[in-house]
Amino acid sequence: MTTARVQIPKFWKPLVLTALTVSVTTTTYEYIKVLFFPHTTTWQSHTATILFCTILATMAAYLMVRRERASVVSREAFEALRSQNQIILETVDIGIYLTDMAGRITFANPAGAKLLGWEPRELLGQLLHQVLHQVMHHSRADGKAYPLGECPIHTALQAGSSRYSTEDLFWRKDGENFYAEWSSLPLREDGCLMGSVLTLTDITERKKAEQALRTSEFRFRRLMDSNLLGISVANLKGDIFEANDESLRIFGYTRADLDAGRVNWARSTPREHLEADARAIRQLTASGVATPWEKEMLQPNGTRVPVMIGVAMLDGENCLAFTLDLTERKKVEDQLQQSEERFRQLAENIREVFWMTDVDKGRMIYISPAYEQIWGRSRASLYENPASFVEVIHPDDRNRVIAALNRQVIDGYDEIYRIIQPKGDICWIHDRAFPIKDESGRVYRMTGIAEDITEQRKLEGAVHLSEKMSAVGQLAAGVAHEINNPLGVILGFAQSLVKRVPEDDPISMPLKSIEREALRCKNLVQNLLTFSRQGPARDEAFELPEALSSSLVLIETQARIKSIQLIQDIQVDGSRLRGNRNQIEQVIINLCSNAIDAMPKGGTLTVSSSAIMEKGQPFVRLEVKDTGVGIPEAIQKRIFEPFFTTKEPGKGTGLGLALVHEIVERHQGRIECRSQEGGGTTFILLLPAVQELSGVRS
Ligand code: ADP
Ligand code: MG
Helix, strand or coil, X not given: CCCCCCCCCCCHHHHHHHHHHHHHHXXXXXHHHHHHCCCCCHHHHHHHHXXXXXXXXXXXXHHHHHHHHHHHHHXXXXXXXXXXXXXXXXXXXXXXXXXXXXXXXXXXXXHXXXXXXXXXXXXXXXXXXXXXXXHHCCECCCCXXXXXXXXXXXXXXXXXXXXXXXXEEEECCCCCEEEEEEEEEEEEECCEEEEEEEEEEECHHHHHHHHHHHHHHHHHXXXXXXXXXXEEEEECCCEEEEECHHHHHHHCCCHHHHHCCCCECHHHCCHHHHHHHHHHHHHHHHHCEEEEEEEEEECCCCCEEXXXXXXXXXXXXXXXXXXXXXXXXXXXHHHHHHHHHHHHHHHHHCCCEEEEEECCCCCEXXXXXXXXXXXXXXXXXXXXXXXXXXXXXXXXXXXXXXXXXXXXXXXXXXXXXXXXXXXXXXXXXXXXXXXXECCCCCEEEEEEEEEECHHHHHHHHHHHHHHHHHHHHHHHHHHHHHHHHHHHHHHHHHHHHHXXXXXXXXXXXXXXXXXXXXXXHHHHHHHHHHHHCCCCCCCCEEEHHHHHHHHHHHHHHHHHHCCEEEEEEECCCCCEEECCHHHHHHHHHHHHHHHHHCCCCCEEEEEEEEEEEECCEEEEEEXXXXXXXXXXXXXXXXXXXXXXXXXXXXXXXXCHHHHHHHHHHHCCCEEEEEECCCCCEEEEEEEEECCCCCCCCC
């Protein structure tokens, strides 16, 4: 409110005031003159009084001017202050409210109104505590009502005391709530309580930040305290000043050691790891993080603990390290490595092929090196194409094997088959598979073992043959004995009749036939008897070339008739044998006869012999080779069986090779047949030679 006032120009003011003072003083002039100068002369008293009044008036005027000036200055300062306060109140980000003693809001700054979501003028005149408790302070954070009697702002006003808090929740007009920092101060004037000043600051963001900090601190603490891994804080010199229990356990120190500053990274590091640590520190300082690396920690008692370390810079000087104890893992790794090593030694040194595939053979999981020896193919080729092992299976066996493979998950798998090795050799395989099941019993892998059983089969074959031979031998011996005597009578009478009956007699021809056939039978019986005769050969030393030439004389004639060329390549030296010369001649004749039979359209028959050394022992090697029809593979293993023949009845007895086999065995020799259908046949014999003093040429 302003009052009307007469404005007087500034420079007039002292003059007017002086005039007023003079007029006032003139009336009192007389009194002053009478009072102060009663006994002086008139002019003297006048002069003295005027002088006195003038001095008085000047002093009064001077004082008045000064006072007026001062009042003008203080009013200007007040105005400036007021506008300054106004600016502050309007721009400050803090809500400021004044109340009178009744609690009525007498002032609210714009920030204060905005904070509560009200218009400033809506707030004026309202009871603050009504606003507070019905609108902005009505419930606590947990939703419970906030009774007025418990409101600290309200009680502070009533008590005329000051209060401060950051824990109260306030509510805006729109129902949103926020945490505020508030203070309530009593408002006094001349010591008299007039109301209060309330300030309010929204601290939602601060609270959020505090909460986030608390959460992250909690998490970090939890991580530290869980001791799942060692966590420590150190400076770049390696002094560790914070560490969880796991770290201390790994480093081999106590908490007391840590508190006393006795734990140091470099001291806990074996010398050979210092270099790697230095590298990590360089990386750490350059980029803030060091890539985790493995090392060992050296405990004060000398124990070494394998660990994995990771480090990150915290600030310019300190870093945070995690340490993971690898002892258990290393132990498991070692065990695994040992067991792998054992498996590898087993799988790689055994002659059998170990294999493992997933269930549909789509993938080869393991194949042992023996595969390369037996199959003659690389393991890589099998890993690449797991079905490729089937490609070399003998065509006669292949389909059977494939069918068995398809059934293996259900029935298991146990097959014997032949494979053809790269050089064309046949190899017999015994391949067995075993299903591997998971916990639910489902087959998810197959493992197996494939074995080369070629030798075994040969032996089995030999046993089979010799069993057959001995059975036949016994039978033949019995039969031969029984036939020999009646045959002797038949032949004896037939021969004497042939001599007595003249040539032109019609009975002569049938008699000769009887004699011829009886002789053939006698020969056969003789062979049977030779074949079945047990015991060692007769001990007699003889030269093989001699036995050869007397046998080949008989063969030469036959060969010539069949237009077969006979080539002989006989080595004389070192060809002395010990045994039964007749039987050896029988062997040569039988082999050559078969060769001639195999070349009905002619060909070449080569008989060669040589002296060789085998394992320090002298042998004679005899070879009978023809260019005939050859022997089909399927029957090769049967040709030595007694009575096995492919020739028509009357032409072959099937005893020739059985006899050869028997005789060679009896002389501790060996016989082998190499033949290809249509490609000729070669029989190779090895017979022990008699040791000569001069030695043998090989
Ligand atoms: P046989 O000559 O009486 O038939 P062997 O025991 O001498 O009886 O021979 C058995 C079978 O072996 C013969 O029937 C023939 O099929 C086969 N064989 C033997 N030697 C040869 C050969 N050099 N060439 C082809 N086949 C042969
Ligand atoms: Mg024969």
